Ligand SMILES: Nc1ncnc2c1ncn2[C@@H]1O[C@H](COP(=O)(O)OP(=O)(O)OP(=O)(O)O)[C@@H](O)[C@H]1O
């Protein structure tokens with residue numbers, strides 16, 4: 591079995607369509623989808639707000655590397671180009687965690703080395719897995735509570751937007 595947590599985000603073009611493309615592409619592997627959040631840009635690059643969500647997937651036939659390749663396939667389908675690090679993008683799919691896997695391969699670091707510092711990952715993840723933990727980092731509820739108030743306030747739930755397989 592291979593259960594994974596993916597963080598998805600978009601701040602260019604039709605943001606909801608790009609997030610929806612991920613769900614359609616992952617299809618039956620999707621076991622949970624978080625609410626959608628409008629989030630202030632994280633990092634040093636000035637850019638527009640993102641829509642972010644977290645997707646939990648499970649497929650016995652897909653290993654950690656397989657989830658990374660599926661993430662890349664989604665990014666390609668959204669016309670993603672690789673230019674500025676932490677810059678704007680049509681679609682970003684990060685592998686946050688794969689159950690039972692720790693990796694320091696630079697092409698796939700697990701758990702994702704910055705996930706526990708990002709309110710745009712932690713808030714939606716805790717919506718679908720309130721007891722979420724990362725190996726070596728403890729409970730994610732505590733990690734979110736430890737972030738500056740300003741970062742947490744920059745993550746605003748959009749109840750008018752709903753992500754689901756088949757949309
Ligand atoms: N857990 C992971 N999930 C996704 N990509 C990873 C992971 N660990 C390492 N990488 C590598 O990171 C590279 C850059 O990915 P990407 O362009 O999405 O980074 P980013 O979203 O700008 O920054 P960040 O990694 O901080 O989210 C990818 O080519 C990929 O091989």
Ligand SMILES: Nc1nc2c(c(=O)[nH]1)N=C(CO)CN2
Nearest residue numbers: 599629630631632640676710
């Ligand atoms: N709020 C938010 N900020 C970001 C995001 C993202 O998905 N959400 N992705 C980035 C790409 O590395 C850089 N900054």
